[in-house]
Amino acid sequence: MIEGRRCGEKESFHLIALIALSAVLIGCSDEVSLTNSVGNQFIGTDVQIRRDTLHAISSSTFKQFLPMNGRVNLLGKTGNYEAFYPLQFQFPQRDTILVLSAKLTLRAVSWCGDSAASFGFTAHKITRAWSQTTLQWDSVQSGFFESTPTGDPYLGSVESDTQLIVVSLDTAMVRQWLQPNTFTQYGLILVPTPTTNVVRGIHAFLFDSTQFYPTVEVIAGDRTGTPLDTTNYLSGFDTFVGNIDNLNSNPELMYVQSGVVYRSTLSFDITSIPVGAIINSAQMLLELNPAASKITKFTGDETVAAHLLTSSTDNNSFENVGLLGSKATSSNVFSFDARGAVQLWVNGTNNGFLLRTTNLSEFSSFDLYAFYNQTASDPSLRPRLIVVYTTERN
Amino acid sequence: MRKISTLALAIFVTSAALSEDGGSNYSTFGIGDLRYAANVRSAGMGYTGIGLPAADYVNSISPATWARIQGTRLEASFLYEGFNSTDGNKSIYLANGDFNGVLLAIPISPAHGIVFVGGFTPYSNVRYNIFTTGTEEGIDYTVNHLGSGGLGKGQVGLSYSPLTDLSFGASFNYLFGSLDNSRTFTPTSTSFAGGKTVETTNINGITVSLGGLFTSLGNISESLRPFSIGFVINSRGNLNTKRQLAYEFQSERDSSEVFKGRLVVPIAYGFGVAYQPSKRFLFAADYYAQPWKTAEFNGVNPIEIRNSYRFGLGAERLPVREFNASWLNKFAYRLGFYFISTYYKINGEPINEWGVTGGFGMPLTRSTRLNVGIEYGQRGTTSHNLIKDNIFRISLSLNVGELWFVRFQEE
Numbered sequence: 001m002i003e004g005r006r007c008g009e010k011e012s013f014h015l016i017a018l019i020a021l022s023a024v025l026i027g028c029s030d031e032v033s034l035t036n037s038v039g040n041q042f043i044g045t046d047v048q049i050r051r052d053t054l055h056a057i058s059s060s061t062f063k064q065f066l067p068m069n070g071r072v073n074l075l076g077k078t079g080n081y082e083a084f085y086p087l088q089f090q091f092p093q094r095d096t097i098l099v100l101s102a103k104l105t106l107r108a109v110s111w112c113g114d115s116a117a118s119f120g121f122t123a124h125k126i127t128r129a130w131s132q133t134t135l136q137w138d139s140v141q142s143g144f145f146e147s148t149p150t151g152d153p154y155l156g157s158v159e160s161d162t163q164l165i166v167v168s169l170d171t172a173m174v175r176q177w178l179q180p181n182t183f184t185q186y187g188l189i190l191v192p193t194p195t196t197n198v199v200r201g202i203h204a205f206l207f208d209s210t211q212f213y214p215t216v217e218v219i220a221g222d223r224t225g226t227p228l229d230t231t232n233y234l235s236g237f238d239t240f241v242g243n244i245d246n247l248n249s250n251p252e253l254m255y256v257q258s259g260v261v262y263r264s265t266l267s268f269d270i271t272s273i274p275v276g277a278i279i280n281s282a283q284m285l286l287e288l289n290p291a292a293s294k295i296t297k298f299t300g301d302e303t304v305a306a307h308l309l310t311s312s313t314d315n316n317s318f319e320n321v322g323l324l325g326s327k328a329t330s331s332n333v334f335s336f337d338a339r340g341a342v343q344l345w346v347n348g349t350n351n352g353f354l355l356r357t358t359n360l361s362e363f364s365s366f367d368l369y370a371f372y373n374q375t376a377s378d379p380s381l382r383p384r385l386i387v388v389y390t391t392e393r394n
Numbered sequence: 395m396r397k398i399s400t401l402a403l404a405i406f407v408t409s410a411a412l413s414e415d416g417g418s419n420y421s422t423f424g425i426g427d428l429r430y431a432a433n434v435r436s437a438g439m440g441y442t443g444i445g446l447p448a449a450d451y452v453n454s455i456s457p458a459t460w461a462r463i464q465g466t467r468l469e470a471s472f473l474y475e476g477f478n479s480t481d482g483n484k485s486i487y488l489a490n491g492d493f494n495g496v497l498l499a500i501p502i503s504p505a506h507g508i509v510f511v512g513g514f515t516p517y518s519n520v521r522y523n524i525f526t527t528g529t530e531e532g533i534d535y536t537v538n539h540l541g542s543g544g545l546g547k548g549q550v551g552l553s554y555s556p557l558t559d560l561s562f563g564a565s566f567n568y569l570f571g572s573l574d575n576s577r578t579f580t581p582t583s584t585s586f587a588g589g590k591t592v593e594t595t596n597i598n599g600i601t602v603s604l605g606g607l608f609t610s611l612g613n614i615s616e617s618l619r620p621f622s623i624g625f626v627i628n629s630r631g632n633l634n635t636k637r638q639l640a641y642e643f644q645s646e647r648d649s650s651e652v653f654k655g656r657l658v659v660p661i662a663y664g665f666g667v668a669y670q671p672s673k674r675f676l677f678a679a680d681y682y683a684q685p686w687k688t689a690e691f692n693g694v695n696p697i698e699i700r701n702s703y704r705f706g707l708g709a710e711r712l713p714v715r716e717f718n719a720s721w722l723n724k725f726a727y728r729l730g731f732y733f734i735s736t737y738y739k740i741n742g743e744p745i746n747e748w749g750v751t752g753g754f755g756m757p758l759t760r761s762t763r764l765n766v767g768i769e770y771g772q773r774g775t776t777s778h779n780l781i782k783d784n785i786f787r788i789s790l791s792l793n794v795g796e797l798w799f800v801r802f803q804e805e
Contacts, residue, residue: 029488032525039420039481039522043524276639278588281586343644
């Protein structure tokens with residue numbers, strides 16, 4: 001009995017002592033911070049920060065036809081720019097119909113060129129199937145549409161920034177459109193007249209309110225010619241195709257052209273930055289040549305995108321998300337936050353940038369940005385990359 | 395009884411492990427803080443043990459001492475370390491708790507002192523955490539330098555007694571582990587991005603330990619009968635290293651190629667003597683040296699590395715083995731002192747460490763003991779812009795004996 005009580009006392013002693021020690025140990029250690037850190041002088045490796053300005057080593061501008069399929073479709077001519085506007089309506093079957101009149105209404109929302117110049121176009125039947133996601137300028141050059149126009153031409157001018165353009169359509173053609181079970185139609189392409197010297201932007205299908213869509217108004221009658229109903233059709237698809245040749249006229253410039261398109265590549269030599277360096281910041285600066293650029297007043301944000309090229313040979317291989325560069329109001333310098341790009345180049349492959357306008361502009365306007373390239377006679381105008389980076393110093 | 399003690403031990407170990415993972419900033423040098431502990435009994439006796447025969451303890455430093463082990467013995471230990479470091483202006487207390495090794499001894503032929511021992515013990519430890527600051531190119535920044543990891547020692551060996559009072563031992567030691575050094579650069583302004591570099595060095599290689607123990611000095615002179623002497627030699631080790639850098643940037647990751655190299659750990663040797671004048675008292679003294687000036691870190695001998703040595707003095711009041719002895723008399727009580735001339739000098743200042751140790755061994759069952767070691771020491775100095783560590787250590791081991799694998803002669 002006495003021995004058993006002694007054993008019990010020992011157990012209690014073990015337990016109490018170890019638990020008490022545990023409680024002390026848990027709460028004892030400090031959190032290391034800047035204010036209480038000791039032993040700084042033990043660190044043999046410290047860091048050094050450098051700020052370098054790197055200059056571009058190469059650039060090029062290339063033309064590439066792309067499907068537009070944007071929010072605004074261009075139609076017209078100005079200078080060497082030209083834009084055609086194809087559109088196709090989708091109609092229900094109406095067998096016993098007499099089309100008394102058919103009018104196409106377009107809502108113009110922008111213009112570029114000479115606002116005082118005349119604006120006109122003719123409508124031509126498209127002769128084969130097409131898609132707004134694949135049609136390009138080079139697709140429409142041979143046999144795409146009938147050379148003889150259909151219906152009346154439109155002859156007018158820029159009366160206001162936002163304007164309704166109404167043109168009569170050939171009623172026989174529209175009657176066929178209303179019999180899709182019998183006749184196959186591919187829509188119309190609107191081609192600017194030779195005297196046109198302005199390009200208008202037309203509100204597209206499938207964007208924003210239906211009240212802005214292209215519309216065909218059909219007044220149908222009975223066999224005797226009595227008007228029976230007026231119907232507006234606004235279901236369809238459209239795009240535009242645009243072109244300008246020989247844009248690279250100044251070897252000191254690189255061009256970024258919407259609506260056609262022209263894009264540019266730009267490369268910097270970052271081999272002076274050691275592998276493993278931490279890129280603290282990197283700012284790419286491009287100087288705009290305002291005289292060689294054409295940006296319409298309808299472009300809200302003057303923004304250019306720089307995409308990382310992922311191939312050294314294929315300019316179509318680039319990162320989807322690009323760096324957005326913009327400028328201050330009173331400046332011609334576009335600034336890009338290129339920190340992430342330079343960090344990837346330092347530790348990987350450097351294929352440079354692809355410069356293009358942003359999606360909103362590239363597929364809906366003829367905006368042109370002309371930047372000085374690395375051959376600019378004034379060195380202060382050349383593209384530069386200001387990099388701040390940190391390396392270890394032993 | 396056993397369940398409660400085991401539970402209490404588990405609570406202690408868990409709580410200590412939950413303590414902050416900090417250590418001494420002196421572990422930035424070389425391969426970190428070198429671990430030298432034969433076992434917790436040795437730690438309580440000033441880290442002596444080379445010349446100490448022991449039937450109930452497994453000594454990781456001197457393989458010759460295994461020859462006296464009669465039954466299968468498992469020894470697992472745990473270490474808690476706390477460092478109160480000061481540079482004369484600021485001070486900080488950092489602590490960590492960690493598993494400190496396990497050794498299993500299996501007698502193959504007790505009559506001939508043939509005992510097999512295998513296990514793992516720590517060889518070095520890196521645990522530092524330092525902040526530096528600076529301003530360059532108009533950018534204010536802090537850098538957090540963190541070190542972690544260390545080397546472990548996997549050990550397998552045998553002892554042999556050609557004579558009753560003479561034993562030898564040898565072990566193969568596989569040194570392995572990784573040393574991680576990370577540097578996190580953080581600019582004060584959010585306009586600039588920071589980043590982190592982690593340098594990982596994986597190390598592995600083999601050394602060999604040889605030891606001898608002679609316990610019959612009475613044959614030379616009767617006055618020497620209470621003495622025993624021992625020696626140990628650890629071979630030079632050519633360790634393979636593979637170093638790689640990993641980068642973590644704001645949203646990017648990368649790593650470097652692997653750089654192969656070599657780390658040469660120098661030969662080490664030690665001598666120990668034990669003196670047992672009676673059944674209850676035991677004294678020991680050890681000397682152990684390692685010429686680190688001959689070490690090579692990828693072909694380079696760093697300027698801050700120097701030769702090291704240590705000596706220790708210890709005493710033990712041995713327990714009473716009789717069953718009817720009082721509970722406190724069944725304890726072993728230990729006391730000791732040690733001095734270490736460490737293997738580095740900084741800013742021309744040699745860094746030394748000294749400490750006083752104590753401890754006890756508590757019987758849990760007839761063949762199982764709980765050993766506790768407590769230690770207080772100091773290392774370094776605040777002169778020459780250095781730091782001084784006040785060191786507090788608690789070591790714990792569970793020493794379990796079983797009659798596994800022991801053949802009994804049939805009558």
